[in-house]
Amino acid sequence: MANFNRIVLVGNLTRDPQLKYLPSQMAVVEFGMAVNHKFRTRDGQDREEVLFIDCACFGKGAEIINNYCHKGNQLLVEGRLKYDTWEDKQGGGKRSKHSVVVDNFQLLGGRGGAGGAGGAQQPGGYDEDGGGGPPPPQRTPSRPPQGRPQQARPQQQPPPQAEAPYGDEQQFSEDDIPF
Numbered sequence: 001m002a003n004f005n006r007i008v009l010v011g012n013l014t015r016d017p018q019l020k021y022l023p024s025q026m027a028v029v030e031f032g033m034a035v036n037h038k039f040r041t042r043d044g045q046d047r048e049e050v051l052f053i054d055c056a057c058f059g060k061g062a063e064i065i066n067n068y069c070h071k072g073n074q075l076l077v078e079g080r081l082k083y084d085t086w087e088d089k090q091g092g093g094k095r096s097k098h099s100v101v102v103d104n105f106q107l108l109g110g111r112g113g114a115g116g117a118g119g120a121q122q123p124g125g126y127d128e129d130g131g132g133g134p135p136p137p138q139r140t141p142s143r144p145p146q147g148r149p150q151q152a153r154p155q156q157q158p159p160p161q162a163e164a165p166y167g168d169e170q171q172f173s174e175d176d177i178p179f
Contacts, residue, residue: 005080007100010108011035013073014052019066029062031055033075033100055079057102065105074108 014032021027037049055077057065069075079102088095 006078007081008076008078009033009035009053009100010074010076011051011053013069013071013075016071017066017069019062026058027060027062027066029057029066031057031065031069033077054097054099055102056099057105061102061105068107076106076108077102078104 011033014034017029017031019027019029031054033053033055035051035053037051039047039049041047057077057079065075077100079100082099082101083096084099085094085096087093
């Protein structure tokens, strides 16, 4: 039977990232994220649930998150769920938790309108191998290729502006974020 373990989250950092190094000198950064979910109950009441999730990223991505992310910044992460168990040192028995091991991430706009370092400039995000980076330069030909007649391109109309898929009840401001 096939298995699939992928998770994509967009949320805000609940604390500053904490950078550590493994004995192999690989960087590891640990951080927490808060992800909000707003919904309306059958009774018509607006409700909000907040999930607090621990995350870890390895390699070059860990150093980038440590350098450019701070408490309150918005981040998109893609990774896999990991289940940890341990014995409580104070004799409290077995403990466990789920966390996210980040494979790719994207820096998004944070408080104060700052987009972080390269939020919009790094559309591919980063992976644990240190990939990512700026997109390749766009080639724009300065003249049409030789041997083919140039055809006139039809004028394209901009697409009509669609209405927002949600009403005013889904709007929220920066003050609604619980941290």
